[in-house]
Amino acid sequence: MGIEITINGEKKVWDTKPSETLLDALRNHGYKSVKRGCDEGHCGACTVLVDGKAIKSCVMLAGQAHKRNIVTIEGIGTIDEPHPLQKAFVHTGGVQCGYCVPGMILSAKALLDENPVPTEEEIKTALDGNLCRCTGYVKQVEAVGLASKMMRGEN
Numbered sequence: 001m002g003i004e005i006t007i008n009g010e011k012k013v014w015d016t017k018p019s020e021t022l023l024d025a026l027r028n029h030g031y032k033s034v035k036r037g038c039d040e041g042h043c044g045a046c047t048v049l050v051d052g053k054a055i056k057s058c059v060m061l062a063g064q065a066h067k068r069n070i071v072t073i074e075g076i077g078t079i080d081e082p083h084p085l086q087k088a089f090v091h092t093g094g095v096q097c098g099y100c101v102p103g104m105i106l107s108a109k110a111l112l113d114e115n116p117v118p119t120e121e122e123i124k125t126a127l128d129g130n131l132c133r134c135t136g137y138v139k140q141v142e143a144v145g146l147a148s149k150m151m152r153g154e155n
């Protein structure tokens, strides 16, 4: 079945199987930043933005993405012009092996787009579905707070 999908601002038409997940479709089309962890909706490594909401792409069918707007980490910053969240994660040491980071940053972006001045508790709640085996989370929570300040021109 064919789906029309917008990814990082580019319109695409993809052929998908009815059982294909959005995670598989994205990775099969080269969006390798979208990571596979548990494949069961628990770890958050596969998180992408779907119409601005953080969604675990391993538990969404590609067909459900028809006519939706998808953002992966490639869509929010570049090496030359990183997004404030990307700068803040590096600055605080919130990136170690990096496997969780695309999903973690996209969950944080969904939060900051809706709530530009979150409390620490709100940041923790937003990152709750993203597991990290390396950092202990403190630096990542700190990074989201720092990015919030940077986006308001405070830092």
Ligand code: FES
Residues within 6 Å of the ligand: 035, 036, 037, 038, 039, 040, 041, 042, 043, 044, 045, 046, 047, 056, 057, 058, 059
């Ligand atoms: S791979 Fe999707 S939540 Fe773990």
Ligand code: FES
Residues within 6 Å of the ligand: 094, 095, 096, 097, 098, 099, 100, 101, 131, 132, 133, 134, 135
């Ligand atoms: S930085 Fe390694 S899993 Fe999070």
